[in-house]
Amino acid sequence: xxxxxxxxxxxxxxxxxxxxxxxxxxxxxxxxxxxxxxxxxxxxxxxxxxxxxxxxxxxxxxxxxxxxxxxxxxxxxxxxxxxxxxxxxxxxxxxxxxxxxxxxxxxxxxxxxxxxxxxxxxxxxxxxxxxxxxxxxxxxxxxxxxxxxxxxxxxxxxxxxxxxxxxxxxxxxxxxxxxxxxxxxxxxxxxxxxxxxxxxxxxxxxxxxxxxxxxxxxxxxxxxxxxxxxxxxxxxxxxxxxxxx
Ligand SMILES: [Zn+2]
Numbered sequence: 001x002x003x004x005x006x007x008x009x010x011x012x013x014x015x016x017x018x019x020x021x022x023x024x025x026x027x028x029x030x031x032x033x034x035x036x037x038x039x040x041x042x043x044x045x046x047x048x049x050x051x052x053x054x055x056x057x058x059x060x061x062x063x064x065x066x067x068x069x070x071x072x073x074x075x076x077x078x079x080x081x082x083x084x085x086x087x088x089x090x091x092x093x094x095x096x097x098x099x100x101x102x103x104x105x106x107x108x109x110x111x112x113x114x115x116x117x118x119x120x121x122x123x124x125x126x127x128x129x130x131x132x133x134x135x136x137x138x139x140x141x142x143x144x145x146x147x148x149x150x151x152x153x154x155x156x157x158x159x160x161x162x163x164x165x166x167x168x169x170x171x172x173x174x175x176x177x178x179x180x181x182x183x184x185x186x187x188x189x190x191x192x193x194x195x196x197x198x199x200x201x202x203x204x205x206x207x208x209x210x211x212x213x214x215x216x217x218x219x220x221x222x223x224x225x226x227x228x229x230x231x232x233x234x235x236x237x238x239x240x241x242x243x244x245x
Contacts, residue, residue: 021149043151
C-alpha cells in the first residue's frame with residue numbers, strides 16, 4: 001500500500017472516532033439536566049487539556065507562529081460569533097438561539113480540524129511511527145469533541161445519530177488535509193504552528209464561551225468544577241502515557 005493511502009486511511013479513522021463522542025447520549029434522558037451538565041464539564045476539561053497540548057506542540061517548533069495563530073483564532077471566533085449572535089437561523093433540526101450556538105460550535109470544531117489534519121500529515125512526513133502516534137492522539141481527543149458537539153445538539157432535539165454524523169463532518173478536514181500535508185511536508189511544516197495555535201485558541205474560546213456557562217446553568221458550581229478538573233487530570237495522564245502531544 002502506498003504510504004499516502006495509509007495516511008488517508010488513518011486520518012479517516014481519526015475522523016470516524018469523533019462520531020463515537022455523542023454515543024453516551026443514547027442512554028442519557030434529555031431532561032436529565034444534571035447529568036448533561038456533567039457531560040459538558042467532562043468535554044470542557046478534555047478540550048481544555050487538549051488545547052494546551054496543541055500549544056505545547058506548536059511552541060516546540062515555532063513559538064511566535066503559535067502565539068500569532070492563537071490570536072488569529074481568537075479574532076476569527078470573536079468576529080464569527082458576533083456576526084452570528086442574535087441571528088435567527090435554522091440548522092438541521094434546531095431553531096433559534098440554540099441553532100446559532102450549535103452552528104458556531106460546529107463551525108469552530110470543523111475549522112480547528114484543518115490544523116489537526118495538517119499535523120497528522122506532517123507527522124507522517126517525520127516517520128511512520130511518529131505519524132501513527134499523532135493519529136492515535138488526535139483520534140482519542142476527537143471523542144470528547146464529539147461529545148461536546150452532541151451535548152450541544154441532542155438535548156435541543158437532534159437525534160443522537162445525526163449528532164454523530166455532524167461530529168464526523170467536523171473532523172472531515174483531517175483526512176482531506178492529511179494527504180497533501182504528507183505529500184508536501186516542506187510546504188506545510190512552517191504553517192503547522194500557526195494552525196495549532198488557531199485550533200487551540202478556538203477551543204479555549206469555545207470552552208469558556210459555551211461549555212462552562214452551559215454546564216454551570218444546570219449543574220452545581222462545586223461539582224461542575226470538580227468534574228472538569230478530574231477530566232483535565234484524566235487527559236493529562238492519558239497524554240503522558242502516550243508520550244505527550
Ligand atoms: Zn481537536
